[in-house]
Amino acid sequence: MPYDSKSLLVRPRIPAGQPGIVNRVTAGEAGWQMLNVEVRRLNDGGRWAGDTGECEACLVVLGGRCSVTSSRGQWPSIGRRPDVFSGMPYALYVPRDTTFEVRARADVVELAYCWVPTDEDHPARLITPADSQIEIRGGHNATRQINSIIPPGFDCHRIVAVEVYTPGGNWSSYPPHKHDSHREDGPGKLLEADLEEVYYYKMSRPQGYAVQRVYTDDRSIDAVMVCQDNDIVLVPEGYHPVAAAYGYDCYYLNFLAGSAQSLAFSDDPEHAWVKETWTARDPRLPLVSHDMEAG
Numbered sequence: 001m002p003y004d005s006k007s008l009l010v011r012p013r014i015p016a017g018q019p020g021i022v023n024r025v026t027a028g029e030a031g032w033q034m035l036n037v038e039v040r041r042l043n044d045g046g047r048w049a050g051d052t053g054e055c056e057a058c059l060v061v062l063g064g065r066c067s068v069t070s071s072r073g074q075w076p077s078i079g080r081r082p083d084v085f086s087g088m089p090y091a092l093y094v095p096r097d098t099t100f101e102v103r104a105r106a107d108v109v110e111l112a113y114c115w116v117p118t119d120e121d122h123p124a125r126l127i128t129p130a131d132s133q134i135e136i137r138g139g140h141n142a143t144r145q146i147n148s149i150i151p152p153g154f155d156c157h158r159i160v161a162v163e164v165y166t167p168g169g170n171w172s173s174y175p176p177h178k179h180d181s182h183r184e185d186g187p188g189k190l191l192e193a194d195l196e197e198v199y200y201y202k203m204s205r206p207q208g209y210a211v212q213r214v215y216t217d218d219r220s221i222d223a224v225m226v227c228q229d230n231d232i233v234l235v236p237e238g239y240h241p242v243a244a245a246y247g248y249d250c251y252y253l254n255f256l257a258g259s260a261q262s263l264a265f266s267d268d269p270e271h272a273w274v275k276e277t278w279t280a281r282d283p284r285l286p287l288v289s290h291d292m293e294a295g
Contacts, residue, residue, distance in 0.1 A: 001031035003236055005223040008214055010232040016206065019043045022110070023232050025198065030234050034158065034257045035196040037114045037232065042066070042104035048111075049101040052094055055115040056122065058150055058159050059102070060091040060253060062202070064109030068092060070100035072124035077105065080129070084202050084251045087292045088129030089163060091149045093156055095122050112200055114255040118157040125155070129290060136285050139278025142171040145286045151263075158257040160195075165287040166210070169246040175271040176213075176239035182259040183266075192266045195258035197235040199242070201227045201250065208248025214240045227252075239268045249287055 001007065012023045024038035036055075039062070040048060059068070061079035063086075068075045072094060081087030094100060096118055102111065127149055135146045149161040166172035183191040201210065206229055215222040216238035225233055227242075244250035256263070267275075 003031070003221045003223065005225050008223050008234045009225040009227070010234065012230040016229070017108070019046060022230050023200070025232055025234065030196070030236065032196045032236055034116050035114065035198060035255060036116070037112065037198050037200065037255055039110065039112045039200060039230065042102070042109045042111070044104050044107050046104045047101060050099070052096050052098045052115060054096055054117055056096055056118045056157055056159060057094050057098075057113065057115040058091060058161050058255070059094070060089055060112040060149060060161065062110040062112055062253070064104065064106035066105050066109045066111070067103045068100055070094060070098055070124070072098050075126055078126065079106070079109065084163065085204055085249065085288065087288055088132050088290055089127070089147060089149055090129065091127040091161065093122070093125045093127065093150060093154070093159070095124060098124070112253055114159065114161070116158045116257040120157040122156045134286055134289065136281055138174065139281055141169060141282065142174045142274070142278070143167070143282035143285055144170060144172040145288070152261055154261070156261065158261055160256040160261060160263060161254065163251065163253045165285070166242065166244040166250040167282055167284045167287065168204070168244050168248045168250070170244055170282060172242040172244065172250070174241045175274050176241040176268040177265040178237065178239045178268070179258070179263070179265040180237035190260055190262055190264045193258055193260040193262040193264045195256045197240075197254060197256045199227070199233040199235065200253040201229065201231045201233070203229050203251070204249035208245060208250070210242050210244045210250045212240060212242045214238050
């Protein structure tokens with residue numbers, strides 16, 4: 001399908017605070033092969049049941065607390081942070097052919113859920129804040145924080161999940177990089193993976209925003225989106241840098257899937273030189289840390 005700013009940006013479906021499907025995009029709607037994503041909001045006691053079928057899946061608790069009962073096990077309490085700016089993530093990986101029911105255990109629970117086709121079986125696993133590694137990447141006003149959720153090497157087939165925090169006024173996913181070709185330099189030496197990717201946005205203040213560009217070398221795609229709370233941006237191919245508006249810290253959750261369970265990428269050669277100028281990092285980071293987690 002042809003991609004432009006209208007097809008790459010998916011706006012929320014419901015107002016803030018209302019229970020239901022906040023935002024959603026399927027592989028068919030996106031015009032790609034693998035990655036499906038939805039975000040749900042449940043009020044206290046609310047339930048949501050599902051079946052992974054021929055897909056593996058990942059559930060990330062954006063805020064609040066829930067329980068999950070499934071054909072692969074039970075987890076009576078998942079989540080702790082009230083929102084993404086208040087702590088580290090809880091998540092649950094579930095394999096194919098799994099039935100499950102999620103029940104909210106807090107006033108409001110927000111959940112991001114992705115599912116990806118697979119022909120492999122892997123064990124269900126709870127990911128806790130202690131499992132999430134923090135990486136501070138970049139320099140100066142291109143400094144950002146990456147929290148691993150399902151990193152490369154995780155015991156699954158295709159899914160990769162990370163969350164990224166960008167302080168207001170900073171650039172992220174920078175210098176621009178891409179992962180739209182599968183390239184190897186000999187056995188086991190992956191230079192770049194061919195990945196479908198979504199960005200799901202949260203802002204530290206509801207009126208905040210970020211700007212994201214998605215473009216290819218030949219400019220067959222060259223789109224710029226203004227991204228606000230609960231927006232989804234699709235990255236089918238090409239480079240995809242982000243800039244957070246001054247005064248508004250920006251969060252985005254990345255789900256990826258494709259030719260390898262990897263984050264191998266290539267920088268835009270026209271802008272890769274900026275890495276050589278980084279001599280310091282933004283002292284505001286990390287924006288969230290394990291020290292914020294209580295009890």
